Amino acid sequence: MLRLSLLLLLLPCSSYSMLLGWVESPGYPMRYLPHASLNWSRCAPKGQTISIRLIHLDLENSQDCENDAVKILSNGNRIAVLCGKKEYEELQDIVNPLLFSSPGGCLTLLFHSDYSNTKRHTGFKGFYTLQDFNECEDDPNNECTQFCHNFIGGYRCSCRHGYHLAQDKHTCTVNCAKDLSGLKRGDISSPSWPESYAEHANCKYTLSVEENLQLELHFSEGFDVEQRPDGHCVDELRIETHSETLGPFCGNKPPPSPLLTYSSHVQIHFTSDGFGTNKGFNLNFKTRDKVCRSVVTSNSKVTPLKQEYHRGESVTVTCDLGYEVNSEENEAILTQYETTCQSTGVWAPSYPCEIVDCGLPYIGANSILQVVDGQNTKYNSQIKFYCSSEYYTLDGNDTYTCNANGEWTSVDGNAGMPKCNEVCGMPETDPTTTGRILGGSKAKPGEIPWQLLIKSPKRGGASLINDQWAVTAAHVVEGIRADFLELYGGLIDGQSANISPIRITKIITHPSYSTAPPSKTQTNFDNDIALIKFTSKVKLGPNLLPVCLPEVNRGVSENEQGTVSGWGATIVNDRERIKTKFLQYVHIPVYSLAECMNTPYTPSNEAMTFTNNMFCAGGEGMDSCHGDSGGPFVSPFLSSGGPHYLIGIVSWGSNCLEGAGKGKKKGYYTKVDNYVNWIKKTINEN
Template identity: 65%
Template sequence: MIRLSLLLLLLSRPAYSMLLGWVESPGYPTGYLPHASMNWSRCAQKGHTLSIKLIHLDLEDSHDCENDAVKVFSNGNLISVLCGKREFEELQSTVNPSLLSSPGGCLSLTFHSDYSNTERHTGFRGFYSEQDFDECKDDPDNGCTQFCHNYIGGYHCSCRHGYYLDVDKHTCTVSCSKDLSGLYNGDISSPSWPASYADNANCQYTLSVEATLQLELHFSEDFDVEQSPDGQCIDALSIETPSGILGPFCGHTLPPSPFLTHSHRVKIRFTSDGFGTNKGFSLHFKTRDKVCPAVVTSHSTVTPQQPEYHEGETVTVTCDLGYVVNTDGNQTLSNQYVAICQNTGVWTPNYVCEPVDCGLPDIPEGGILQLVDSDNIHSQYKDQIQFNCSSTYYTLEGDDLYTCSAIGEWVSGGGETEMPKCIEVCGKPEKYRVARILGGEDAKLGEIPWHLLIKEPNRGGASLINDRWAVTAAHVVETAEETSLRLYGGLVDGKTIRDRFSNVVIMDSERIIIHPDYNKGTPCSTSNFDNDIALIRLASRVNLGPNLLPICLPEVNSVDEQGTVSGWGKAESKTGSVKLYTSALLKYAHIGAYPLTKCQDTPSAPTANERMTFTNNMFCAGADGKDSCQQDSGSPFVSPMLTEGNEPYHLTGIVSWGPPCEEKQYKGYYTKVANYVDWIKETIDTVEKSKKGER
């Protein structure tokens, strides 16, 4: 009869079945074989744990159980490694208590033996079972703030009288929220006032009256809301109006009393945590006519200044320095407006004073000048931007740091509003060679990087003076069409132009500007080369590099006695004969300027009996066995001499004319560039401004 009752009791249990049974090594109890292994795993149901209780353990003993071993894992984490022989009492006291899963977790077990044993070992046996996990007793983080009730597979929380269970089903709180709309006066206090307020309180008191009235709060002096030693609010009182949230208030410091809310709608919130014995707060509320506040909008001042304003009174609102009026989403240039106090306690209009926005600076896209950290630019009042040049072949002219000013302009530390410029580094070749055209040396690539070659319509040279302009002799380009002239740079061997794999830079002209006072003609029909200078605007900017760099312009009216002339013109035969040939390689020679008297002794014109004209816009130069020659026209004469350490170099002269090289007078005439610096700069500036206007 007892067995039958027990059977009926088991059948009447909940639908799920308890997890229990035996786990043992292969061949137990007769002994396991070499190379034996097994894997076992079980998982507990939600709210339950799974345990293994070993009743027998007899395995080969080894260091760190490296031979034969049984390993137990909880949710994949190793919790026990066993080997050797253990008595039942030791298993019960030191091993089995740790073979336990987490609630709803899994236990797994592995066993292995090595290749041989010196004696027979019976193995292991254990009993596994599932049991309910008591969250109320064994889980300190169950979350119940008052009462915890355990049941098989879970738990639930409950509260003392006067509290209710919050939506999280764990926190006990009090019912303290009230809607007091329509009341013109009354009292509000923390729960249980004047006794200590309840734990986990979350109270909201709603007040609402006519729009022409405002609510006035009077706090009692017994203000006591929990505060941390460092002044942070643990429990808190806050006052919410349509214009914002005031507070939080805590400690023993009373909010201003009477507290003018300037609103006919107010929400008073009070929250507390699960600890503390503070008293709380109490207040009396009533109503009065609305007045307008002393502040119309932030970042502004008002005139006249009063603590409060009544219906119909007007003020002038002045935005702070660096702020302007925003009317309906549009920033204006004004920083003032007039506002009128309404009977509802609001100012009309009530525009916003917002920071002046300078916008992004106007710099050309894809140019050398660039903003530092351009993806993180802020352009409001007092924000700063920084410039640099994207290429090492340029230097920044002007300040690099600009600040957004109160008038909406970017201003540098020096007071400049014009953006800085990236100016080409000029006259500084990266390659040098100390050495001593007719009688000249072959130049190496990069030694004279500003020298450009012109092949048609007249063979000659030109000098790069920035990344968009070149200068040459007027007579070299006077017959060329403005957009058909082609120049070559970044080379010393003219034959490489035909090599499609070379790094020669090919430049096309966009405009040719010959000096307006140049005496036009041809070398064979004129005796006057005064003002023999022309500017060439390239069709696109060139990419500067070690083999293509500009030469500096000289100072106005500067004089240099020594220099270096270079060119692809006629050169003297190596045999020393008078026979000349056109050089494929760029040659250069160091020469000096001659005295004025020698320059005035000019040769005769090629096709006339009159002598060539020498003017103050020229100088002549040469040296024994060294001179410029035919087809060098337009090429540069730079000063000082092209030797290491003399940089920067300046374009002192342009090869213009001279006696035939066959006569070996070694005296060439050069356009004096110092006399034309102002014309060059003014012409370039005028053209670039017109181009910018076209865009």
């Protein structure tokens, strides 16, 4: 009975306290052994706390309690580390007031002893209790704005007379929501006007009248809504219409009076915080006929310009520069329209002025487009064009801007998009030695990258003029179906098996080229030119590049030096004719017109025809030969540097093998500058 009485004296005085149990060290009260330990933990329900009150503590004393110790934690955070011997009064006054959990939290006690005790220590003993947490007194964040009432496990809030609890069950506010729809006159004021308005007010006043009327607000003197020193509103008044929000208003300066809302439906909002003694506001509302405002739509202006317009008045709406009328009725870009003020205070018709969008432009082949302003293609945005590889060059400006007409224009104001054209006539390696087709040395890779080889059905040559077209002699491809033609590019070894043929989709011979009847030898090679179109674009590279076309009517000059190339026949030991395996080339001069007109005869003693569409060239022991037909004659000659132009196509000539490669040779070539217009027109149409 004496022990129980002592325990009751130790309990706290709270009427909500109740004893839950004891906690003590292993072996208490005799002694605890070395390497003893205890891990104890309890948790409190919501709205309550758990505490430990030690009545005895006798442990080995050590520096920072590193030997034997009791550690007490609240929700994992250490609140006490104890060791040594403490008297009962010290425990009660200093230690025990610290040993409690947070509301709804957990309390943990950890005890351990080391390997030895030099003296006998009895350990510790305490009891733990569960107590109600008084949120009203001990929790400054209980959220009740007026009255707080505590109960076991929680609390509740209540309000003074004239207030009610909001939905959060903590905030006391006033009931100041009013629907005044249908009234054409009246007064609205903050709660308790002209006395200080209530804290935590959240008022909404609704006004609604006929569509042809508008509400106007007249504020009385004494406007007083709490405002911070920096001008920002603490409490605020806002006025919302169907099209805009006016405010917030605060301080001592009322809104302009009368305040024209231009609307038949208005909501007035007033909110306050939990502090302050300001008076608030008072206003009188009434109605008047609606008028139209001077702004029909954004990004535009109206003419004639007035502050307001009455029913039946019309204006012209003109969109700002770079904006257009968004009307589904018109596909073309419009920048202005007529509109009329209606009795309801709105303009009809009314179309928005939206920023002009040029859209993504057409990107030609081999072009890369970069939008400078992210993905924005609207007025004043910029785009840049690049070519896809070093083997193309940009024809036109690289930077374009979206103008007010919805068109992309270059920085110098020119319309139209740039193109990526093939780099032509610029081999990466020019020959440094002079070879010969008749017994000459072979070309190196990349020296004549426009040279193409026709293997079948007839052996001949062709020249690459862009990434999808080649030009050759008409007599090389006459009567041949496109899918039967074997055409190769990017090689110097004519017998290479590592390169696939270029697929052909179309062969177009010049319409004025004519062949001889089957029973006669052909003596007229006028207009000996044809175009070859590939199924798809070839990939350009150092060994496959186009040659340049000459200017129209460029002409060919006597003694002009050029280079002719091909896989035609060559001479071995000055007498034997063979088909060369490797690409050959030779530099030869152009002959005079008189020399060219002195044409050879056929075996049947018929003179060959020379026309203005031809020229001839050759040299001592140097000329094109059998199998070179359709191949290129370029100027300037290769070792002189580029760009190189295709001025001739190997067409016909004297017997290049007569005289075993000795003496003056003469070959005839189609004069390409006479056909540049036909070439470009044919390519554009096909």
